[in-house]
Amino acid sequence: MDTRTQGSSRLPHVVLVTIGSAGDLFPFLRLALALHAAGHRISFLGPVQHEPFVHAAGLPFHGLPADPAVLDHPDLWHPTRGFGIVWEATRPAMAEVPAFMATLPPDEKCTMLVHPLALPEAALCRAARPGLAIAAAYLAPSNLPTVHDPLLLGPWRVPRWVPHGARRWLWRTLAGRFVDPVALPGVNAARRTAGLAPVDSLLDAIVSIADLSIGLFPPWFAPTQPDWPQPLVRSSFPLFDPDPHAALSGELQQFLAQGSPPLVFTPGTGNRQARAYFQHALEAVRLLGERAIFLTPHRDQLPAELPRHVLWQDYVPLRALLPQVAVLVHHGGIGTTAEALHAGTAQLVVPLAHDQFDNGARVEALGVGRSLPATRLSTRRLVACLASLFDDEGLQARCRAVAGNFAGDDGFEEVVKAVAGLVAAPGRGMRA
Numbered sequence: 001m002d003t004r005t006q007g008s009s010r011l012p013h014v015v016l017v018t019i020g021s022a023g024d025l026f027p028f029l030r031l032a033l034a035l036h037a038a039g040h041r042i043s044f045l046g047p048v049q050h051e052p053f054v055h056a057a058g059l060p061f062h063g064l065p066a067d068p069a070v071l072d073h074p075d076l077w078h079p080t081r082g083f084g085i086v087w088e089a090t091r092p093a094m095a096e097v098p099a100f101m102a103t104l105p106p107d108e109k110c111t112m113l114v115h116p117l118a119l120p121e122a123a124l125c126r127a128a129r130p131g132l133a134i135a136a137a138y139l140a141p142s143n144l145p146t147v148h149d150p151l152l153l154g155p156w157r158v159p160r161w162v163p164h165g166a167r168r169w170l171w172r173t174l175a176g177r178f179v180d181p182v183a184l185p186g187v188n189a190a191r192r193t194a195g196l197a198p199v200d201s202l203l204d205a206i207v208s209i210a211d212l213s214i215g216l217f218p219p220w221f222a223p224t225q226p227d228w229p230q231p232l233v234r235s236s237f238p239l240f241d242p243d244p245h246a247a248l249s250g251e252l253q254q255f256l257a258q259g260s261p262p263l264v265f266t267p268g269t270g271n272r273q274a275r276a277y278f279q280h281a282l283e284a285v286r287l288l289g290e291r292a293i294f295l296t297p298h299r300d301q302l303p304a305e306l307p308r309h310v311l312w313q314d315y316v317p318l319r320a321l322l323p324q325v326a327v328l329v330h331h332g333g334i335g336t337t338a339e340a341l342h343a344g345t346a347q348l349v350v351p352l353a354h355d356q357f358d359n360g361a362r363v364e365a366l367g368v369g370r371s372l373p374a375t376r377l378s379t380r381r382l383v384a385c386l387a388s389l390f391d392d393e394g395l396q397a398r399c400r401a402v403a404g405n406f407a408g409d410d411g412f413e414e415v416v417k418a419v420a421g422l423v424a425a426p427g428r429g430m431r432a
Contacts, residue, residue, distance in 0.1 A: 011041040012423040013110035017097055017118045018046045019064075019090045021270045023335040024115060025050045027139055027216050029057055030238035031113065031415070038416045040423075045100060047093060053242050062100055064093035071272045079154045079375070080174075082353035084182040087117070091186060094121045101125040101132075111135060111422045116143055119209045120187045120202075127194040133422035136210035140334040141222035142358035144215070145171055145203050148225045150365065152358045155351070155373050175203050212422055214415055217334070220405050221341075221362055233418040235411035237338035246317040252293070255311045259291050261326040262311075263386070266295035267350070268331040269315075275301045277350070277377065281329065284382040285310060293325070319343070327389055329382075332356030332371070337363060344403035346395055348385050350374050367398040 014035050018028040025046055036042050036059065044054050048063030055061055070089040075081040098121055104110065111133040112122050119136055126132040138144050142152065147167040151158040153174055158167060179202050187205070188198035199205040207213075213229045215222075218236045248256070256262070265281045267274035278294055278301055285292045291309045294302055295316055302312055318336070322328060322343035330336045332349040337359045340347045347369030349360030360371030370385045389395060 011039060012420065013041045013043065013104075013108060014419060014423070015043045015101065015104075015110055015112045016045065017112065017114040017122070019093060019115050019117055020047070020086075021268075022050070022053070023268075023333045024139065025053060026240035026242070026335060027238040028113075028115070028137065029053065029059075029242075030240040030412075031137060031214075031216075032059055033057060034412045034416050035113075035419060038420065040420070043100075045097060056242060064096055066093060071270055074273070077271065077273060077352040077374070079353050079357075080178050083179060086354075087182050090117055094118055097121040098124045098128065101129060109423060111419060113137060113214075113419060115139075116206055119206045120183075120190070123196065123205075123209045124190055124194045127196055133212075134210050135212040135214060135419055135422060136206075137214045137216055139216050140355035140359060141215075141217060141362070142355040144213075144225070144228050145207065146225040146227050147171070148227065150358075150361060152361055154353075155357050155375070157361070171203070172201070175201060179203065212418055214418070217338075218405065218411070220402075221366075231418070233411075233415055235415050236406065236409075237334075237342070238412070239338060239342060241317065241319050243317065244319065246320065248316065248320050249313070252311065252313060252316065252321075255291075255293070256324050259309075261324055262291040262293050263327050263329060264293045264295055264321065264325045265329045266331070266336070267352075268333055268336070269297055271296070271331065271352075272298050272301070274298070277374070278302050280377055280379045280382050282306075282310065283379045284386065287379070287383050288386060290326070290386075293321075327369075327386060329386075331374075332359045332363075334359055341366075341368065341402055342406050344396075344399040346389055346399055348372065348382075348389065350377055366402055368395070368402050 016028050016032050018024050032042050032044055042059050044059045045062045045064055047066035049066055051061050051063055067089060070076060070085060073085050076085045097118060113135045114122050116136050116138060122134045126134060147164045149160050151167060153170060183202045191198055207229045213232045215232060215234045216238050219234060267277050294310060294312045297314045306312060318339045322340060322345040325345060327346045327348055328340045329348040329350060332351040334355060347363050349363050349369060349371040351357045351360045352374040363369040364371050370389060372381055372385050
């Protein structure tokens, strides 16, 4: 454990816990820096590979175990089985969270601010530390279950005419098949050991644990639903750039200067299973007569030789690149989606799993792009979707209008105040 501290131990202490890729990490870093600037002492727990990012931000870091082999699991990006892979992969890391909390002075007043998948372990920490306040940070709208429109259950859109009772049944049926059998045995075993009653639904349990829920996406992207947990505080997207002054490489600048704005294709930095995706992209670019940038750290997913109109890059600061491209074709991760909205860049979302389907549907609803599920991806469909974006005369104006939404208050001052209120409020932190 990194034992560095920030100021006096008497400062209000916030313990942040996250999982996953950089897309999960960066919003929590944005939160941590805002809380630190407001005078809170920070402990940051996350996958060990993210240590350089956290230390570069000047925050103390406690690394949690992570197995990179999960990126090669064939079901990681499956629309229904993907959750189980992510859940099992994160349990060794989450098992260390109660042990970390046990090292803190028992009389120290602190708050946990956690990823939703860390909420079961946060509840264990509260059992050992009565009065512990817990806040949950939700990165994307689909992380908060609802029966209200718009409603996607994975890749399936629920028609507006389906009544709420039937929607609740659909949620319970899907959770009972794909979520609870994977998660509940371990969750309830740990709860019994901690002296807590077992739960019969992971989704119901998760939304009942936190004393405060934080939606890290703006109302214009996803209005607050009546059945989301309360109290709930909202912010804009927590855009975070680990190197905001990073310049594009000379090779990339030269490529951009040689012709019209290119298409950019990225299936996500953690996607090692995108060989077919790039094959379709390469053929679509040829048929359309366009230029393209293929963005992935996994060079072996691409042909050994690329044509001159296609450039491979392992990493590019999106903040600097997106204003110079025609369309961003991506997986629909919430961080990438938000960066494209901020840049006013048209999007083609190719969702695979998790929150990506819902994010893609919201991009379509805003009129700033299209969504083509990865299970339906073909060269023909890819060409057709891109051609429809090129032919949309009002697209650029709508993209600029949405980008203008970022000019207002980002809401982070209210988030910081709400978290500070948890630290100060007596009698909180008594939920199971």
